[in-house]
Amino acid sequence: MQRAIEDVALEAERLIRDQVWVLTPAERLVVAKAATELEAAVGTPQSQQSLPAVDRLEHLREALAAVAIALAHVHGRLAWFLGAAATALTPVLHWRALSAEDGPTFGAVSPTLQQYTDAEEAIRRLRSALASMADIVIT
Template sequence: MGMRKIIEDLVEEAERQIRDQAWDLSPTDRTVAAKAAADLHSAVGTPQSQQTLTEVDRLERLREALAALAIALAHVHGRLAWFLGAAATALTPVLHWRALPAGDGPTFGAVQPAPQEYKEAEEAIRRLQRTLASIKTA
């Protein structure tokens, strides 16, 4: 299952829990979600802006998005932490990607992703960003 599908499933579950009032959003949840949404938007902007970047820069921004999730995760507990942790786990393939040629040395298992994989990861992060932004008003 691809990153985008995993994130979509997580988002659907989160939206259902919020709608069914199984997830009682605290003021801290709302604040952290809003900050994470802003940070994700800053890291991975529009599809048009991302496609103008080099692979090195696109990968850097994807890693920035993962860092933003990790920082948000460090500030919450309960359902938001579980949601953010699952989202970060879904995006971990990004940590094994490299944008530079391997040359003659080892790569520590890093692989060059296909252009479509960048796009999929960016779309997954944008979907996650929209959901986190909506949490502040839910």
């Protein structure tokens, strides 16, 4: 997941740097909003690691929802970028934090703590790329 987000972020950064892709003011607003929502969903590593698995998974799903909502409002390169990011994050949709209690799980699996951390880091990298696109300062 981290590798896929890194690859798409680097490609977007290259296209923007080479002025192949010039974001419109409207696109900058969308990416700024998405960056803010990703920050709210998945804060610092320390804050996430102290949470129970069910809360971590909830935050990851909130982040994926923020990407999907941003995707719904754009077209062209930004839509392709956000679509690739959403696709990279889709494994979180198949994760579960609750016990199956011998019932059906619809294919959901329990991720490892490392998988949670990797997904959170991927989202932080995506947030960084979006913030850069929006020309906002990351603290």
